[in-house]
Amino acid sequence: MRAALPLAFLAVLLTGFTPEDEALDPSMLPGSVVSPVPADAPEAAALAPAPSVPVPVPVPSRVKTPPLASVRPLAPADDLLARAHRDGSRYVVSDPEGEAALTLVPSIQESLGRTLTEYQTPWAAVVVLEPSTGRVLAMVEHSEATPGLRGLPVKAVFPAASVFKLVTASALLDEGVTPEDESCYHGGKRRVSESLLADSSRDRECVSLSEALGRSANVVFAKLTHRYLDADKLRAAADLFRFNRQIPFAIPTEPSLAAVPDEPLELARTGAGFGDVFLSPLHGALIAAVAANGGLWRAPILYERDLPTAPDPERVLSEDRAAALTAMMQETVTHGTARRFFRLRELRGAVGKTGSLADRNPFRDYSWFVGFAPREAPKVAVAAVVVNEPRWRIRAPWLAREAMRLGLEAAGSGRLASVSEGRSVPARRSP
Numbered sequence: 252m253r254a255a256l257p258l259a260f261l262a263v264l265l266t267g268f269t270p271e272d273e274a275l276d277p278s279m280l281p282g283s284v285v286s287p288v289p290a291d292a293p294e295a296a297a298l299a300p301a302p303s304v305p306v307p308v309p310v311p312s313r314v315k316t317p318p319l320a321s322v323r324p325l326a327p328a329d330d331l332l333a334r335a336h337r338d339g340s341r342y343v344v345s346d347p348e349g350e351a352a353l354t355l356v357p358s359i360q361e362s363l364g365r366t367l368t369e370y371q372t373p374w375a376a377v378v379v380l381e382p383s384t385g386r387v388l389a390m391v392e393h394s395e396a397t398p399g400l401r402g403l404p405v406k407a408v409f410p411a412a413s414v415f416k417l418v419t420a421s422a423l424l425d426e427g428v429t430p431e432d433e434s435c436y437h438g439g440k441r442r443v444s445e446s447l448l449a450d451s452s453r454d455r456e457c458v459s460l461s462e463a464l465g466r467s468a469n470v471v472f473a474k475l476t477h478r479y480l481d482a483d484k485l486r487a488a489a490d491l492f493r494f495n496r497q498i499p500f501a502i503p504t505e506p507s508l509a510a511v512p513d514e515p516l517e518l519a520r521t522g523a524g525f526g527d528v529f530l531s532p533l534h535g536a537l538i539a540a541v542a543a544n545g546g547l548w549r550a551p552i553l554y555e556r557d558l559p560t561a562p563d564p565e566r567v568l569s570e571d572r573a574a575a576l577t578a579m580m581q582e583t584v585t586h587g588t589a590r591r592f593f594r595l596r597e598l599r600g601a602v603g604k605t606g607s608l609a610d611r612n613p614f615r616d617y618s619w620f621v622g623f624a625p626r627e628a629p630k631v632a633v634a635a636v637v638v639n640e641p642r643w644r645i646r647a648p649w650l651a652r653e654a655m656r657l658g659l660e661a662a663g664s665g666r667l668a669s670v671s672e673g674r675s676v677p678a679r680r681s682p
Contacts, residue, residue: 310508310510310527310529311508311529313527313608313610314610317410317615318407319408319615322400322406322408324399324400325402325502329402330401330502331344331353331501332355332390333401335355338350338352340357341355342355351555351556352554352555354381354388354552354553354555355387355389355390355553356379356388356658356661358660358661359379359388359389359654360390362657363379363391363653363654366645366650367391367392370644371395372393372394372395372644373394373395373638373639373640374393374396374400374637374638375392375393375394375403375636375637375647376403376406376532376635376636377391377392377404377532377634377635377636377654378404378532378536378635379536379632379633379654379655379658380537380551380631380632380633381631381632381667382539382540382544382549382630383549384561385540385549385550385552385561386552387533387551387552388631389654389657389658390404390533404532405502405503405504405531405533406505406531407506407508407531408529409529409530409532409619409636409638410530410606410608410617411507411509411524411530411606412608412617412619413469413524413604413605413619414535414538414605414606414621415509415521415524415526415528415606416464416472416523416524417464417492417538417542417576417604417621418485418489418494418509419472419485419488420472420579421491421492421572421576422479422480422484422485422487422488423460423475423476423479424572424575424576425488426479426484428460428475428479429460430459430460430461430575430578432460433457433458433459434460434463434474435455435457436454436457436458436471437451437453437454437455439468439473439523442525443469443520443523443525445516447470447474448473448477448519461578461579461582462586463475464579464582464583464587464604465580465585465586465587465588466586467587467588467604472522472523472524473522473523476519477515477518477522480518481518482512482513482518485518485521486509486511489511489528491567491568492538492541492567493548494509495507498533498534498550499550500533500551500553501554501557502553504531504533504534505531507531508528508529509521509528510528511526512526525608530619534634535621535634535636537549537551538621539622539633539634540632541567541573542568542573542576542577542580542602542623543577543623543629544564544573545570545573546569546570546573547565547566547567548567549564577602577626580604581602583603583604584603588605588648589620589648593652595652595656597659598624598652598655598656598659600626600627601652601655602622602623602624602626603620603621603633603651604619605618605647605648606618615638615639615640616638616639616643617636617637617638618636618637618638618646618648619634619647620634620635620648620650621633621634621651622655624659630658630662630667631659633654633658634651635647635650
């Protein structure tokens with residue numbers, strides 16, 4: 252077992268993370284020992300989807316063949332961040348045309364790098380984007396468990412867990428379910444069984460779709476998937492959000508894979524976040540940026556020189572659907588699974604979605620947060636994933652909060668504009 256943090260960091264021990272309704276089996280969480288944060292740490296009518304590129308491999312089984320167990324590092328030639336060096340207020344990479352500036356903001360990149368190193372995260376990655384342009388402001392990773400591993404921000408080896416509820420929610424909105432529509436349920440903290448899909452006299456807890464997303468209520472999403480969606484509808488929603496196809500980017504990015512089964516119970520479980528769905532952190536930030544951009548998908552940009560020729564944004568959700576999804580994401584940070592992480596005054600306009608799953612043997616605890624801030628006139632979109640062993644120090648919602656805080660701080664001081672030399676352009680609205 253790795254050395255614990257110094258005693259100064261162990262003055263306060265927290266109990267294990269026990270989300271009320273995340274797609275996480277609490278019986279799989281051993282007695283976690285958590286070191287506290289440091290004293291200085293602040294507390295779409297959608298367009299028809301383009302044809303998908305066939306996935307290069309079958310979707311792996313999260314239980315039988317978790318892809319993190321066999322992940323390979325980026326090839327050195329593809330690892331632009333490892334080759335980049337600091338040049339004043341920017342990072343540059345040498346290529347045949349000379350030195351090319353990257354969109355990364357050093358203050359965000361370096362601070363997040365120090366955080367992950369300090370907390371000795373077994374596997375972690377965080378991505379910060381400027382949603383209005385697609386510029387990548389930070390891509391940071393650390394693996395204490397596999398020190399030579401590189402490329403985690405673009406690796407789709409992390410179960411999407413309840414982050415996939417954003418896809419399910421968008422499909423439900425298209426079927427006429429409103430954020431205010433209530434559903435009643437019971438159970439579902441550990442798993443979703445067939446008996447929970449039907450209404451029952453035991454259904455004593457009733458929540459709106461908005462509250463269900465904020466609380467990550469598994470049974471509600473399973474019941475609504477069973478009632479309103481079929482496999483084709485959920486696959487279409489996943490395709491709109493670019494699952495099962497390549498995402499063009501300067502660093503080769505693995506496609507995020509989503510297996511959507513036809514069998515009714517497995518379909519309901521997938522809609523609730525229990526399926527074989529895998530997501531890269533870069534893709535997670537891009538999904539958050541869709542809501543931030545009023546339903547528009549913007550391609551990610553890493554080279555400053557590519558900004559003027561970036562492809563036009565594509566509409567994924569209508570503005571009304573995107574606004575509804577954003578309002579539902581706000582529930583997560585105001586009353587839901589991430590509420591205790593977002594009490595800072597400067598982050599009160601943040602929105603997002605958490606996710607959590609655990610592998611049993613060997614034990615790995617996956618936690619996610621994807622979101623953006625502020626809700627009005629968004630400046631940053633983030634995705635953070637942390638994979639912990641039985642002893643852990645931080646989880647993804649805290650890491651995402653820090654990434655948002657740093658991004659907003661940089662935006663407020665003008666550092667984002669200085670890196671892009673004033674070329675930031677707002678998201679285009681369709682008529």
